[in-house]
Each structure stands twice: as C-alpha cells, then as structure tokens.
Amino acid sequence: MFDKLLEVEKRFEEVNEMVCRPEIVTDQEQYTKLMKEMKQLSPVVEKFREYKTAKETNEESRAMLDEGGMDADFAEMVKEEFEQSKADIERIAEELKILLLPRDPNDDRNVIIEIRGGAGGEESALFAGVLYRMYSMYAETKGFKTEILNANETGLGGYKEISFSVEGDGAYSRFKFESGVHRVQRVPETESQGRIHTSTVTVAVLPEAEDIDFELNEKDLQIDTFRSSGAGGQHINKTSSAIRITHLPTGTVVECQDERSQHKNKEKAMKVLRSRLYDAEKAKHDAEIAGERKAQVGTGDRSERIRTYNYPQGRISDHRIGLTLYKIEQMLNGDIDELIDALITADTAEKLKASEG
Secondary structure, three states, rough: HHHHHHHHHHHHHHHHOOOOOHHHHHOHHHHHHHHHHHHHHHHHHHHHHHHHHHHHHHHHHHHHHHHHOHHHHHHHHHHHHHHHHHHHHHHHHHHHHHHHOOOOOOOOEEEEEEEOOOOOOOHHHHHHHHHHHHHHHHHHHOOOOEEEEEEEEEOOOEEEEEEEEOOOOHHHHHHHHHHHEEEEEEEOOOOOOOOOOOEEEEEEEEEEEOOOOOOOOOHHHEEEOOOOOOOOOOOOOOOOEOOOOOOOOOOOEEEEEOOOOOHHHHHHHHHHHHHHHHHHHHHHHHHHHHHHHHOOOOOOOOOOOOEEEEEEOEEEEEEOOOEEEEEEEHHHHHOOOOHHHHHHHHHHHHHHHHHHH
C-alpha cells in the first residue's frame, strides 16, 4: 500500500508543477485534464501526509518514553501523545485503504434518468411523477441542473415515462444506485374503498456519454419525425417537431418531443441514444467481470426490486441493504442524502471486502 501511496504523492507533485507552466496554462484542454487529475489525487495525498505526521509523532514519543528521565506529569503527557498517535495511525490507514479503492470512472459524469410506469396503470404513472419530483428537488439541493428530455404525460398529471438530464460534478456518484424497480404501496385517490394498492415504477440511471465514448454512424440511424402528443396542452403543436431515432444495429429506439424545435429535439434524442448505447456496453463489460458484480450494492439490473415506499406506514425500505427509514414525506421532498450515503457506504464496504479477500 505504501509504495502505491508514494507513487500517488510523486504524481501529485509532478502535476502540481505542470499546471504552473505557461504552455500548459494556455492549453485549455490539457490544463483542465490536469486540474481534474489533481482534484482526484489531492484527498489521497492529504490523508497520506496526515498519516506520515502521525507516524513521526508516534516514533518521537516512543523514543522519549524509552529514554525515560522525565518527571511524572510530562511522562504522562508523552504517553497520552503516544497512544493518540497510535490510534490515529490505525484510523488513517483504514481511511487510506478506502481512498485507494479503484474509482468508478463514471462517478464525475452527468446523468440521464429515465422513469417509466410499470404495473399499476394510472397509479404507477402518478408515482413516476412523484419520483421525478423527488429527484429534481434532490438535484437542486446539490446545485445540479436538471432538464427534461422527453415526457409522456397522462391525463391526471402522471407520466407513462419521463427522461431528464442531471448536470453537475459527481451527479452519477449520487444517483447511480437508483436504477431498478421502485414499488409503492398506498391508497390511490381514485379508490373509493380505501384499499392499499401496490404498483411499480422502473428507474434507469445512465452516465451521460461523451462524443468520444460513442462514435455514431449516420448510416446506422433511422430518423423519423412526428407530431408531439401531450396531455391537453403546452407540448402539443401543429408541426411535426417530435423526433424518433432508431439505432438499426441494436434496435434501440429513442423519442424526444419536449421542445418545439425539431433541431433541439434531435440534439436531445442523440444525447439519450449515445448514453443508452454506452450504458449497454458498460453493462456487458460489468457482466464479464464477475468479481465487480459481487463487489457492489445490488446488481444494477433494472428488473431488480430495490425499494418500497409504504405510505400508510410512512416508511421507505431499501431491500439491498436492509435499511428502513420512517420519513417518507421528507424523502419524497428530496431529502434522500441519508439513504444515498448509506448505499455508498455499503458499496464501499463490499469493495473493501472483495479487495482484501
């Protein structure tokens, strides 16, 4: 571990020196790349330097204790310092192990979130709207920017499906564990008998693909235009501005009808298509690495039931980590940090176990 830490520190110093060179400062692309690397290396280097300081303190106080000849009060103080530095070394060593775990290369990316109503008809579509609102409010608390890419509304204000982008540093790291089936148990407003219904909504979280990730050949695309359809209002217009793109080699179909401009709809649809194809490649790659599959929370499979929202009991239960929180109202208003932090912690613990075993 320490050889690796010395390498990281050496690289950090190299990059630190490089970003001060005039020829690098004027090369925007190179400068941005190096600054990003520095940002990633910085927490490891800071923690390593903290470790070295604790080690020095520990060695100095041990030498003083071995030498003896101190008055009782001073000896007691040195002993305390020795014990404290020993505890610090152990704690920092554990923190360093976590910092050295391989990073998910997608963590810093923007994301595209797709929410689709599943079993439960109109009630499912209404809950898709609830989840969209929850994620939008959460994104806002993080300073992320959201934009609807495509929405298929229902008459009662729900969504058969809605896809939107979330832009911001680390967006994927905060949303990546949301992929899967979300189950809701509540009494629908349309239910006169007051019976609890169970319905489901599927969420897919895609890291936004960059142009370099996926080269799309125009010959592989079939692009159709059609008129927007909406639930009685703002999205409907008279021109065929909605876009449907079919990626012929994979049969992937993407629609976008949120903008009045055909050009803007095409731009958004291409963004979603790229990300879906990138995500499919990523899933294939992950499946090939069996160990990586074990070392994460859940399978990331969209058919996996990951969470239940029970309105009568006011609880949200995440089945992957066995966590139940009785604060459904706050959480549906975007206060989901506690849940996301718990998922990240559990995932880190799994990865540590895998790296040590």
